[in-house]
Amino acid sequence: AQSVTQLGSHVSVSEGALVLLRCNYSSSVPPYLFWYVQYPNQGLQLLLKYTTGATLVKGINGFEAEFKKSETSFHLTKPSAHMSDAAEYFCAVSGNNFNKFYFGSGTKLNVKP
């Protein structure tokens, strides 16, 4: 069975501050992990993914995430928040056939000027 837990349904940061969005997963198979972003009234788009190889993954818009197997975590970070980062972020896990994706409940990021 696979599942994803995102701590914090709402996170608020000041512009220029560090962004940290937390994601923990459970998986009975080696997981493939993803972060998606959803802007208002739009579909989701991929920020970054971990499948194999380097555990620190860089994505679009300056975001990165680190896969930590011992902590079953895949937290998303960005060193300096921008107003345009305000959106909802979803962590997801999939098995190695990429047929079923399990999404977390989402974290809404608010960026204050």
Next chain:
Amino acid sequence: NAGVTQTPKFQVLKTGQSMTLQCAQDMNHEYMSWYRQDPGMGLRLIHYSVGAGITDQGEVPNGYNVSRSTTEDFPLRLLSAAPSQTSVYFCASSWSGTGELFFGEGSRLTVL
């Protein structure tokens, strides 16, 4: 390039009515799927398909039917709508084996 196109964008139904949400993609993706998004619950997989003629159930398939007669289209049918099916529905597609889902803009369904 249109990507993933969903229609309609908004729909209001009465309990017991049937309808079909349409999804089409022009990227020649083998994999297509339907999700529903509810507040505080993220996205949950309803049904998916790995190619024409092949479909399978996701987490929440009850009350929904799908078929995949062509690579491009993957319609989602509600045979007898219930208020519990009020949600935002997303269609997503990908090349098999890549894990990158491409999403449509969503269809907001209200069942009264």
